[in-house]
Amino acid sequence: MPFVLHLLGLAVFAQGTSEFMLSGLVSDIAADMAVSVPAAGALTSAFAVGMIVGAPLMAVLSLRWPRRRALxxxxxxxxxxxxxxxxxxSYGVLLATRFVGALANAGFLAVALTTATSLVAPDAKGRATSILLGGTTLACVVGVPGGALLGQLCGWRAAFxxxxxxxxxxxxAVARAVPPSEPGATPRTASSAAPTGARTASSAAPTGARAELRALRSPGLLVTLLLGALVNGATFCVFTYLEPLATHVSGIDDAWVPGLLALFGLGSSVGVALGGRLADTRPLPLLTGGAVALLAGWVVFALTAGNPVAAVALAFTQGMLSFAVGSTLISQALYAATGAPTLAGGFATAAFNLGAAVGPWAGGRAIAAGFGYRSPVWVGALLVASALVTAGAALLVRPRGQGRKASLDA
Known part of the structure; x- marks a missing residue:
């Protein structure tokens, strides 16, 4: 894998730390800003909405900008x-900064996904995606708990x-390591692993926005993006309120919350690594088995949240399963959108952040309705169950005799 992918992952680490860190700061922000816990949780939804708007918008704009300048x-x-x-x-200003920061994050990630997958062989998109998303999981392991600890010691502003x-x-790192490119051009691959005669992304002619938008209408791609939104919605629904769940329901002391967040992050890191190994070769078994196990895990978490030992164990396993399934769905979306090499990353980012916006909102509504801090876990279980039903329905309505796409062959 080209070393530049790891440098792009460094930037994703900084952005992932910002996106996830509010999970350990919700209560402090609510107290400092004199707002409710659900209102503080809405800062995560605002970030996700910015990602939804920014990802496709910035991907389209990047067709006219050199990649390095856009990044x-x-x-x-x-x-x-x-x-x-x-x-x-001001809470309003803070809310606005979350939205604008997400626009910038979305623009970076959309272009970075396209750049990363264009720098490797055509059959290595899963591994390239896992390296880039490794920055996100590293943020969960180090950045988020570090931000929570810093917030406890110096206040939540120190984390910002x-x-x-x-x-x-x-x-x-981006200024020095990302190769320059013409607007809309795809960088030449730095990998020599492409099969002989294979048409790599770097040899493909640049496509216009309209042509790429037409390519994004594929039913298989749309279903994959919807599944990603549902799974990621469940992940963010629970993770956003993990701190109040742990302290008020599980009885875990505030001092141990950074460790719990780190454990979730460690699980997510394992999950992305697992997805990177299997996404290119055996995606269907990983997605099917992982989604079923993920649903079962959320149900068990909801039932046993009052037990601190169970909460700790499930924080790791659910982090692992959530990111194994989620990262694999991202790579499958990129495989399904070969006709839209520039916009695919943007729309995949938007879809997954649609889930990241709806999940915390739905969890916050459940808490505000009086169902308690355990209720976001039940909402997460419902979202994963919806993903499984959607996948089953898509398979049933698929035209008879239609073979599986190469990207989904086990």
């Missing part, structure tokens, strides 16, 4: 809004300053 512009904007977020005393500082070396 740098997104990163610098992301850095600056975190400085504003660390300084503001930390994200801004982490973004500085990411800006330098």
């Amino acid at each position: 740098l512009g997104s990163l610098v904007t992301f850095l600056l809004v975190h400085v504003v977020g660390a300084l503001t005393t 300053w930390a994200v801004a500082l982490i973004s500085v070396p990411a800006v330098v």
